[in-house]
Amino acid sequence: VTGQFENNKEILIGPRSYIDAKGEAVGGGIISARDSKVGFLVVSPFIISGTGQRILVNRGWIPRNKLKSETRWDGEIVGQCSVSGVLRVTEERSSLSPANNVNTDMW
Secondary structure: OEEEEOHHHOEEEEEEEEEOOOOOEEOOOOOOOOOOOEEEEEEEEEEEOOOOOEEEEEEEEEEHHHOOHHHOHHHOOOOOEEOOOOOOOOOOOOOOOOOOEHHHOEO
16 A cells, blocks of 8 residues: 555554564563563554555564654654555454553553
8 A cells, every 4th residue: 555654643552572483482570571672563554645544554563662652763654655565464462461551652
């Protein structure tokens, strides 16, 4: 689809462990780890050109020290672009996952 990201409306989902190229989680436990192997997924709304409809796009994993958007300007796509992807079924929340926090956009 073609359109543009609403970068100012992104949400963060986590904490999440870093998954390496082999598909394995690294970095120890999510709660106890203090290194760069624990972070968040960035999800941004994408406005589809011509329809105004929005879809959510998982932009990928970021370490904890990149939570503020101003620390990752180089990964922000501005203006019209095309994206392709895979539609995934909703995942069930683990009993160990913290509750959603609407006030801080932490999901």
